[in-house]
Amino acid sequence: MSAQAPRRDLPLAEYGLALAVLASLGWTVATFRETGYLPQPFVFDTNDSLMDWFNPALWANRPGAYDVWGTIYPPLSFVFLDLFSLPGCQIDSPFHARDCDWLGQAAIGACYLLNVALLWVAFRRNDPRTAIPRTVAMALGLPLLFTLERGNLILPCLPAFILAFGPVSRSPFVRATASAVAINFKPYLLVPMAALALRREWRPLELAGLATVIVYLLTLAWTGGGTPMELASNTAHWIVYQGGQLWSEVNYSTSYKSLMMLRTAPVSLLSFVPSRLVEGIEWTVPLLIRASQCVVLLCAAAAWLQPAALGRTRLALLLFGAYLITQSPGGYTQVFLLFLVMLEPWQGAGPRVAIVCAYLLCLVGDIPIATIIDMSANSWLSGRPVTPSFGFTVGHFVRPGLIILIVWALALDSLAQFVRAHRWQRPTLGLSPA
Numbered sequence: 001m002s003a004q005a006p007r008r009d010l011p012l013a014e015y016g017l018a019l020a021v022l023a024s025l026g027w028t029v030a031t032f033r034e035t036g037y038l039p040q041p042f043v044f045d046t047n048d049s050l051m052d053w054f055n056p057a058l059w060a061n062r063p064g065a066y067d068v069w070g071t072i073y074p075p076l077s078f079v080f081l082d083l084f085s086l087p088g089c090q091i092d093s094p095f096h097a098r099d100c101d102w103l104g105q106a107a108i109g110a111c112y113l114l115n116v117a118l119l120w121v122a123f124r125r126n127d128p129r130t131a132i133p134r135t136v137a138m139a140l141g142l143p144l145l146f147t148l149e150r151g152n153l154i155l156p157c158l159p160a161f162i163l164a165f166g167p168v169s170r171s172p173f174v175r176a177t178a179s180a181v182a183i184n185f186k187p188y189l190l191v192p193m194a195a196l197a198l199r200r201e202w203r204p205l206e207l208a209g210l211a212t213v214i215v216y217l218l219t220l221a222w223t224g225g226g227t228p229m230e231l232a233s234n235t236a237h238w239i240v241y242q243g244g245q246l247w248s249e250v251n252y253s254t255s256y257k258s259l260m261m262l263r264t265a266p267v268s269l270l271s272f273v274p275s276r277l278v279e280g281i282e283w284t285v286p287l288l289i290r291a292s293q294c295v296v297l298l299c300a301a302a303a304w305l306q307p308a309a310l311g312r313t314r315l316a317l318l319l320f321g322a323y324l325i326t327q328s329p330g331g332y333t334q335v336f337l338l339f340l341v342m343l344e345p346w347q348g349a350g351p352r353v354a355i356v357c358a359y360l361l362c363l364v365g366d367i368p369i370a371t372i373i374d375m376s377a378n379s380w381l382s383g384r385p386v387t388p389s390f391g392f393t394v395g396h397f398v399r400p401g402l403i404i405l406i407v408w409a410l411a412l413d414s415l416a417q418f419v420r421a422h423r424w425q426r427p428t429l430g431l432s433p434a
Helices: 012-035 051-060 075-083 094-100 100-128 132-139 141-148 154-165 172-185 187-198 200-222 228-243 245-251 256-264 273-304 311-324 333-339 349-362 395-424
Strands: 369-372 376-377 384-386 389-393
Touching: 012 132, 012 349, 051 075, 075 172, 094 141, 094 172, 100 154, 132 141, 132 349, 141 154, 141 245, 141 273, 141 349, 154 172, 154 187, 154 273, 154 311, 154 333, 187 200, 187 273, 187 311, 187 333, 200 311, 200 369, 200 395, 228 376, 245 256, 245 376, 245 384, 256 273, 256 389, 256 395, 273 311, 311 333, 311 395, 333 349, 333 395, 349 395, 389 395
Parallel strands: none
Antiparallel strands: 369 389, 376 384
């Protein structure tokens, strides 16, 4: 039996947390039936459901994705959407395509179901006792449902990530290919892959790197666009554009950085939140972000000295958590982090705190504090006019803090493991593998 083998008792706490996630989902469903739109933190443009899929799908069926539309999606995204869309529907507008393209809608649903199945397999093999509550929380929790509502390409990316980091396949070829697919869908997933380097797993790192380059070159040849220069240029323009979309960034974020930028936005944060609270946040948040970066950097240095002390999933979790604390690529990216957290055993204070935080981040819905926007719009999901109200919520302040708490809980637990490892083995300063 492994050193991390779970105990035989039933994890009642996790079942209780999973029931809380189900209760929050029930509340959201009841709210939707009453109002006709999904409450925050779901996107406040109630007519924009699934458009993260159908906007790029339109350009997957015509030239100009990089030089006209200015996308930052790597070529694999357009190859995938080209394969899973009906060209006859991609003619007029992405909104017309959303109603016409039954293949695209079916692919969205199939990707979601594939994610649920792989989550179950991964959690079942990791720990059968906790597989049910963790699968329920991940499958019906906010991050994955938010991704589903948006139709974001995280849906086809997450299965590859699960294969790369989860206990689903032991094949080096499968893991390397899955890593390549995940990175070519979402380049920021290079961050957790750095765990292989810290553990000096050179062969898996070489295979993953080679597979990533091969997938990129093949998809680049398919699309005829998406060169590194094009992606870099479009990313620079996208960062400027996102600077003017702060409310969308704050609505569901992994980092306090977006919230802090509202201080100088046209909509003053002080109009809705007590100034003393804002001043306290402005003083503490930069310190929390820097301190979190430092503690993860310390763990990375310790992992280099003791590469066998921690597994790749824990290191990947810490690295990716630090990235999400520093820069939010969208709230739905939490799904990658939470998957790694849910692979932790329910043992020790640090992992337990992180797992509880993960369940809390899966809660669907939010608690409003102050209304900023009242609108009259159409809801695509309900098919009727609605009058949504959106504003500041408790989640805007709590969710980034929970991610910080996850990182700190597991970082301190990791440092304790490194200290114990030093008692039994001298640090490894060379390049030999773990």
